[in-house]
Amino acid sequence: MAQLTCKNLSISYGNNLALKDVSFEINSGDYVCIVGSNGSGKSTLLKGILGLIPRKAGEIFFDKTVKSGQIGYLAQQTNIQRDFPASVYEVVISGCLTKRGIKPFYSRKEKDTALKNLKRLEIEQLMHKSYKNLSGGQQQRVLLARALCSTEKILFMDEPINGLDPKVAQDFYALVKGLNEEDGLTVVMTSHDIGEAMKYANKMLHLDTSVVFYGKIEDYLSSDISKRLFGGHSHGKH
Amino acid sequence: MENIRVLFSQGFIIRALVVGIMVSLCASLLGATLVLKRYSMIGDGLSHVGFGALTVAMVFNLAPLQVSIPIVVLAAFLLLRLSESSKIKGDSAIALISSTALAFGVIVTSLSGGMNVDVSDYMFGSIFAISKNDVYLSVALSIAVIILYVLFYNKIFAITFDENYAKATGTNVGLYKMLLAFLTAITIVVGMRIMGTLLISSLTVFPALTAMRLSKNFKSVIITSSLVSVVCFFVGIIASFNFDLPAGASIVMANLGAFIVFWVIGLVLKRE
Numbered sequence: 304m305a306q307l308t309c310k311n312l313s314i315s316y317g318n319n320l321a322l323k324d325v326s327f328e329i330n331s332g333d334y335v336c337i338v339g340s341n342g343s344g345k346s347t348l349l350k351g352i353l354g355l356i357p358r359k360a361g362e363i364f365f366d367k368t369v370k371s372g373q374i375g376y377l378a379q380q381t382n383i384q385r386d387f388p389a390s391v392y393e394v395v396i397s398g399c400l401t402k403r404g405i406k407p408f409y410s411r412k413e414k415d416t417a418l419k420n421l422k423r424l425e426i427e428q429l430m431h432k433s434y435k436n437l438s439g440g441q442q443q444r445v446l447l448a449r450a451l452c453s454t455e456k457i458l459f460m461d462e463p464i465n466g467l468d469p470k471v472a473q474d475f476y477a478l479v480k481g482l483n484e485e486d487g488l489t490v491v492m493t494s495h496d497i498g499e500a501m502k503y504a505n506k507m508l509h510l511d512t513s514v515v516f517y518g519k520i521e522d523y524l525s526s527d528i529s530k531r532l533f534g535g536h537s538h539g540k541h
Numbered sequence: 542m543e544n545i546r547v548l549f550s551q552g553f554i555i556r557a558l559v560v561g562i563m564v565s566l567c568a569s570l571l572g573a574t575l576v577l578k579r580y581s582m583i584g585d586g587l588s589h590v591g592f593g594a595l596t597v598a599m600v601f602n603l604a605p606l607q608v609s610i611p612i613v614v615l616a617a618f619l620l621l622r623l624s625e626s627s628k629i630k631g632d633s634a635i636a637l638i639s640s641t642a643l644a645f646g647v648i649v650t651s652l653s654g655g656m657n658v659d660v661s662d663y664m665f666g667s668i669f670a671i672s673k674n675d676v677y678l679s680v681a682l683s684i685a686v687i688i689l690y691v692l693f694y695n696k697i698f699a700i701t702f703d704e705n706y707a708k709a710t711g712t713n714v715g716l717y718k719m720l721l722a723f724l725t726a727i728t729i730v731v732g733m734r735i736m737g738t739l740l741i742s743s744l745t746v747f748p749a750l751t752a753m754r755l756s757k758n759f760k761s762v763i764i765t766s767s768l769v770s771v772v773c774f775f776v777g778i779i780a781s782f783n784f785d786l787p788a789g790a791s792i793v794m795a796n797l798g799a800f801i802v803f804w805v806i807g808l809v810l811k812r813e
Binding site for chain 2: 459
């Protein structure tokens with residue numbers, strides 16, 4: 304039973320068709336990496352699934368285990384303001400809002416969830432620090448903690464390591480992989496770095512306005528598309 | 542001291558103080574979000590629309606608040622819409638609407654016999670401008686704004702910090718932004734009587750900016766700016782009474798003073 308089903312999805316910006324007839328299913332516990340060149344529709348696909356941009360045609364649905372809005376999302380960093388006065392704790396607990404519905408204040412339960420996720424990502428010592436004063440890697444962990452407050456099921460990440468230095472990026476990937484393997488969190492990530500992404504994902508979605516390939520990493524490596532990209536070697540580096 | 546005792550023995554001063562404190566609180570609560578979401582100019586635009594509405598109310602001898610509130614609320618929704626459309630950039634759209642409304646107000650006044658004392662009061666604010674009937678409505682509206690803000694505080698934080706995330710995780714962002722526009726509109730209309738059309742937007746912008754010099758989290762920005770706002774209102778009113786200055790302008794000057802003090806402290810703390 305698929306956790307997320309995307310059926311004949313098309314999205315356009317004005318007259319430009321950004322995504323055409325995209326269909327795929329993602330199962331619980333999958334780690335899917337969406338790859339493709341610039342302008343292939345990777346970010347558009349994520350935003351479409353999350354309802355941030357209107358879709359032209361097609362359907363997207365989650366199975367019953369993912370309650371409405373209970374998903375996590377790590378956007379490309381650019382849209383958060385640099386001078387925003389918010390503490391790490393305030394940012395993380397805001398991820399619990401979805402579960403509150405119309406009820407105005409956080410209860411003990413949400414406060415515990417926020418603390419648990421701060422500990423899980425080893426950032427509890429930053430709790431009262433100002434978000435704007437953190438390093439890029441720390442900020443990304445804070446946003447991941449917020450995402451984990453929103454969901455235990457499925458996490459979407461749009462180029463999550465953009466702007467992080469390689470060591471910090473490695474740590475971040477390892478952290479997400481741990482959540483995927485130990486907690487069964489489904490991960491859907493876009494990346495322009497195919498080689499790096501293949502180390503962690505178990506499924507590959509190669510996009511070029513339409514789906515070029517979707518399936519297991521192993522099958523992707525032996526497919527014609529990857530042979531063309533990597534010149535016949537299946538080492539996963541380019 | 543003698544002056545202050547005289548101050549508190551006057552009915553109109555008490556009325557102005559009560560309404561002023563309530564409006565200062567409302568304005569400072571909303572201010573943080575308006576500043577951080579780059580909506581500062583919406584307050585300014587709305588006050589000009591409020592001026593246009595007030596002149597019409599005056600010419601036709603209608604109750605000023607009852608006429609201007611619905612008009613300004615509608616304008617707030619329109620401005621919000623415009624500031625998000627990509628065709629005309631938000632700030633220029635606001636400038637268009639606010640100057641048009643101001644021009645409309647000026648034409649209406651000149652057709653009806655030119656600038657009189659009342660109009661000048663609306664432009665620059667006056668503590669005499671609030672009638673007894675207005676006080677009850679103003680206070681009730683302010684309390685409603687504060688209650689709604691507190692109830693939706695967490696949602697407002699989430700939308701201010703990261704609108705896309707809130708939207709992706711199922712918060713009805715459009716609805717809460719309408720709520721913000723609504724609360725801002727009410728605060729502006731109630732506050733412009735004391736502060737004046739031309740000065741009311743400073744009441745939303747100044748305390749938030751002042752608090753942000755020192756505060757490290759959102760809650761302390763909100764609390765600090767509320768305190769700053771109320772204290773500056775008092776200082777401004779007392780100065781205005783003592784030295785016979787216009788109330789709105791004195792309050793703005795008090796806010797400027799607070800801003801400079803906080804800014805310097807912030808610089809010193811950073812240095813250490």
